[in-house]
Amino acid sequence: MKTPADSLSVEAVQQAATMLKCIGHPIRLQIIELLDKEGECNVTTIHESLGIEQAVASQHLNLMRDKGVLAGRRDGVNVYYRIVDARVTQVIECIHDHCQP
Amino acid sequence: MKTPADSLSVEAVQQAATMLKCIGHPIRLQIIELLDKEGECNVTTIHESLGIEQAVASQHLNLMRDKGVLAGRRDGVNVYYRIVDARVTQVIECIHDHCQP
DNA sequence: TTGACATATATGAATATCTCTATATATTGG
DNA sequence: CCAATATATAGAGATATTCATATATGTCAA
Numbered sequence: 001m002k003t004p005a006d007s008l009s010v011e012a013v014q015q016a017a018t019m020l021k022c023i024g025h026p027i028r029l030q031i032i033e034l035l036d037k038e039g040e041c042n043v044t045t046i047h048e049s050l051g052i053e054q055a056v057a058s059q060h061l062n063l064m065r066d067k068g069v070l071a072g073r074r075d076g077v078n079v080y081y082r083i084v085d086a087r088v089t090q091v092i093e094c095i096h097d098h099c100q101p
Numbered sequence: 102m103k104t105p106a107d108s109l110s111v112e113a114v115q116q117a118a119t120m121l122k123c124i125g126h127p128i129r130l131q132i133i134e135l136l137d138k139e140g141e142c143n144v145t146t147i148h149e150s151l152g153i154e155q156a157v158a159s160q161h162l163n164l165m166r167d168k169g170v171l172a173g174r175r176d177g178v179n180v181y182y183r184i185v186d187a188r189v190t191q192v193i194e195c196i197h198d199h200c201q202p
Numbered sequence: 203t204t205g206a207c208a209t210a211t212a213t214g215a216a217t218a219t220c221t222c223t224a225t226a227t228a229t230t231g232g
Numbered sequence: 233c234c235a236a237t238a239t240a241t242a243g244a245g246a247t248a249t250t251c252a253t254a255t256a257t258g259t260c261a262a
Contacts, residue, residue: 007134008197016196017130024122025220029114037108043239056221058240077229077238087199094195095117096109098188126250144209157251159210178208178259203262210257218249226241232234 019087022067027052028060035070035083036092042078120188123168128153129161136171136184137193143179 008016023029030050035041041049047057061081064070071084083089109117124133131151135142142150148158162182165171172185184190 007138013130013134014127017125017127019125020121020130020192021125024118024120024125026115026118027220029118029121033108033114044237053222054239055223055241058238059221062240074229074239077236079239087196090195090199091121091192094191095188098191128250145207154252155209156211156253159208160251163210175209175259178206180209206259206261208257208259210255212255213253215252216250218247220245220247222244222246224242226239228239229237231236 016087018067019069019085020091022064022069023088023091025060027056028064031057031060031064031081032069032083032088032092035081036089040073040080040082042080044078046081117188119168120170120186121192123165123170124189124192126161128157129165132158132161132165132182133170133184133189133193136182137190141174141181141183143181145179147182 023032027050031046034046034049038045043054043057043061046061047054050057061070061072065072065081069083069085069088070081072079072081074080124130128151132147135147135150139146144155144158144162147162148155151158162171162173166173166182170184170186170189171182173180173182175181
């Protein structure tokens with residue numbers, strides 16, 4: 001049985017919900033998948049890999065960066081994004097473990 | 102390094118995104134928390150515990166049931182909801198492990 | 203059957219999300 | 233500086249969410 005200590009605070013629930021909502025979108029989840037696999041990708045790689053418009057990729061990337069899920073690092077003309085929220089990595093691996101056929 | 106086998110199919114990504122979006126809402130995540138802790142709850146317990154309108158609780162519960170996250174069982178005048186998507190339980194426990202202060 | 207209680211649904215308004223097109227900004231090579 | 237490439241942003245239209253109010257439905261006891 002669970003104990004009261006297993007409950008998250010209201011703020012923790014809010015934060016967790018924000019993070020989950022952030023990755024709870026097909027395109028964004030695919031981006032997370034790609035970044036989890038590749039470690040780091042620039043915008044062009046992402047939008048070409050997923051077959052989506054560059055602007056759409058950029059918008060989703062900026063959204064996830066604003067929520068603290070991703071971070072971007074500019075290298076010359078490219079911006080490389082990576083996952084910075086460790087919870088996201090954990091959730092993704094959890095899903096890999098439990099969503100495979 | 103990851104292998105191609107670590108990637109989810111497009112359908113699996115869609116399914117996973119739907120599930121994550123489902124629990125990526127403060128009220129729904131709190132409901133999940135409660136059900137994970139208590140095992141089963143009726144609508145009144147949920148809406149009173151969370152301090153939300155009965156109709157709102159019912160709406161979120163029906164949404165999650167429609168997405169296959171929850172199931173309800175009627176016992177007389179009450180309907181008891183429980184988590185039926187094992188992935189959700191895993192993700193919640195994962196979040197507990199990584200979101201505590 | 204009627205009343206009381208629990209749950210579900212309809213509806214609408216406010217707000218948010220999503221994606222497209224077009225354009226702007228940034229960086230570098232020449 | 234200029235051209236080329238990469239990335240970001242603005243604006244708008246379509247769609248989806250969210251939550252409140254009101255009402256409907258279901259169950260049981262008397």
